[in-house]
Amino acid sequence: MSRVRTVLGDVLPGELGVCDAHDHLFLTSPRLPGQELRDVSAARAELAAFRAAGGGAVVQWTPYGMxxxxxxLPRLSxxxxxxxxxxxxxHQAAHYDGTALAGLRDRLAEVFVAELTEGIGASGVRAGLIKVAGGFHALDAHARRTMAAAAEAHHATGAPVAVHLELGTGALDVLDLLCGEWGVPPHRVILGHLNRSPDPVAHRQAAEAGAYLAFDGPSRAHHATDWRLPDALRRLAxxxxxxxxxxxxxxTTSAARSVHGGPGMPYLLRRVRPRLEAEMGAGPVARILAENPGRAFAADWPR
Structure with a gap:
């Protein structure tokens, strides 16, 4: 039976409740100096605020080395x-310093499988998805190597593969590579940041291929496209x-947390949900938030 692998163990898809399908409780990167998500108490407060707004689950896309x-995570949960x-x-190579990936490139799939089935380091916490990343309208050697390892790990475990699309671009190239070349079923692929490139043709083609389409934000850097989200989702629905x-x-930054004055996780339910309900109706929005994530992130995990 398919289950979602959480940090406290595997649960049935219907047990997730309302789900923030792409977020971060902890995150560090040389590209975000001074903006790191490291504070445990702030992470706990953010999760509690999301829970108070009606949230039931958060999928953290923070990958290895970040x-x-x-x-x-188990204590916070x-x-x-x-x-x-x-x-x-x-993630992209730019998110790691010169030594962070030393000795890792030749055993990526092995590491991914171990973290999915045995646990992340000494924590014993098992990952529930594989996060990889493309570039702006391109897939460089690092992206191809990482995606090849992700495909191998998927075939070994059934884990879903979540993809950072740079500025929302390259979705079809990613599907050609992961699904066409390496045989990952399209319904096991989650394409992220599609709101950052509100191209209805590309969105529809990715949906027709069978992938899941993740729309996330709001974002200070990408605010120019935030307002197109309701129309993009309505068209697809x-x-x-x-x-x-x-x-x-x-x-992705400390200042963006609601507990520090930013929109944070609760914004998804406090502002985005009612705006989408006005555009699409409450029923479809409820399914997007509470039903789709269970299917997208569930797998028949090896015992």
């Missing part, structure tokens, strides 16, 4: 009552793809 703090899903995988859609907050 400050996941996997050992803290227990204390707040929010399901948390952790990630393995790799009207075309029959409401069951392929996911929503997330993608909080």
């Amino acid at each position: 400050g996941r703090r996997a050992g803290e 227990r204390r707040t009552g929010v399901h948390v899903v952790a990630a393995t995988g790799l 009207e075309a029959g793809f409401a069951d392929r859609l996911l929503l997330g907050g993608d909080t």
Whole structure:
């Protein structure tokens, strides 16, 4: 039976509740100096605020080597009552310093499988998805190597593969590579940041291919496209793809947390949900938030 692998163990898809399908409790990167998500108490407060707004689950897309703090996640989940899903995988090479990936490139798939089935380091916390990343309208050698390892790890475990699309671009190239060349079923692929490139043709083609489409934000850097989100989702729903859609907050900096004055995780339910309900109706939005994530992140995990 398919289950979602959370940091407290595997749960049935219907147990997730309302889900923030793409966010971060902890995150560090040389590209975000001074903006790291490291504070455990702030992470706990953010999760509690999300829970108070009606949230039931958060999927953390923070991959290997970017400050996941996997050992803290079970305690945060227990204390707040929010399901948390952790990630393995790799981001773009620019998010790592010169030594962070030393000796790793030749055993990526091995590491991903171990983190999915045995646990992340000494924490024992098992990841529930593989996060990888493309570039702006391109897939460089690092992306191809990482995606090849992700495909191998998927075939070994059934884990879903979540993809950072740079500025929302390259979705079809990613599907050609992961699904066409390496045989990952399209319904096991989650394409992230599609709101950052509101191209209805590319969105529809990705949905027709069978992938899940994740729309996340708001974002200070990408605010120019935030206002197009309701129309993009309505178009896809009207075309029959409401069951392929996911929503997330993608909080990547300390200042963006609601507990520090930013929109944070609760914004997804406090502001985004009612705006989408006005555009699409409450029923489709409820399914996007509470039903689709269970299917997208569930797998028949090896015992």
